[in-house]
Amino acid sequence: MAQKVTQNQSEISVLEKEDVTLNCAYEANSYTYYLFWYKQPSSGEMIFLIHQESYNELNTTKGQYFLDFHKATSSISLTISDSQLEDSAVYFCALRDHSDATA
Numbered sequence: 001m002a003q004k005v006t007q008n009q010s011e012i013s014v015l016e017k018e019d020v021t022l023n024c025a026y027e028a029n030s031y032t033y034y035l036f037w038y039k040q041p042s043s044g045e046m047i048f049l050i051h052q053e054s055y056n057e058l059n060t061t062k063g064q065y066f067l068d069f070h071k072a073t074s075s076i077s078l079t080i081s082d083s084q085l086e087d088s089a090v091y092f093c094a095l096r097d098h099s100d101a102t103a
Helices: none
Strands: 004-006 020-027 033-040 047-053 065-070 075-080 090-097
Touching (some): 075 090
Antiparallel strands (some): 004 020, 020 075, 033 090
């Protein structure tokens, strides 16, 4: 089975100071894997935001970013709280399988 991430949401409009949630479904090859969220503003740079390890079932928070991780359903969502104009970007969910880390 190939690893895979799926983001079904397209463009989302949010008012400043509102919260927004972005969803990601994934398929992993092994029990241990890592999920990452990145954003790409109009400048084109890829900016790392937050990550989740599969063996840590506790949800992760970092600043205005909150991850809601559901290993049983292979899904993870990123909530951006108190959104600001500078949060306008393309957001990417990424998966790194443990088998990738050994290469």
